[in-house]
Amino acid sequence: MTIGTLGVLIKSQRLGLITSAPALIAQLREQGYWFSDSLVEEAIAAAGGSR
Numbered sequence: 001m002t003i004g005t006l007g008v009l010i011k012s013q014r015l016g017l018i019t020s021a022p023a024l025i026a027q028l029r030e031q032g033y034w035f036s037d038s039l040v041e042e043a044i045a046a047a048g049g050s051r
């Protein structure tokens with residue numbers, strides 16, 4: 001099984017290691033990491049949050 005950056009963030013949030021995967025995803029995008037909008041929307045939904 002392969003897990004990417006967004007998957008690691010979601011899992012970390014579920015385990016209580018970070019408080020907000022969507023906030024970190026936004027920070028990564030601001031730093032120049034590229035994730036498609038649809039992938040980010042799926043990740044945010046999986047994290048149980050909203051943009």
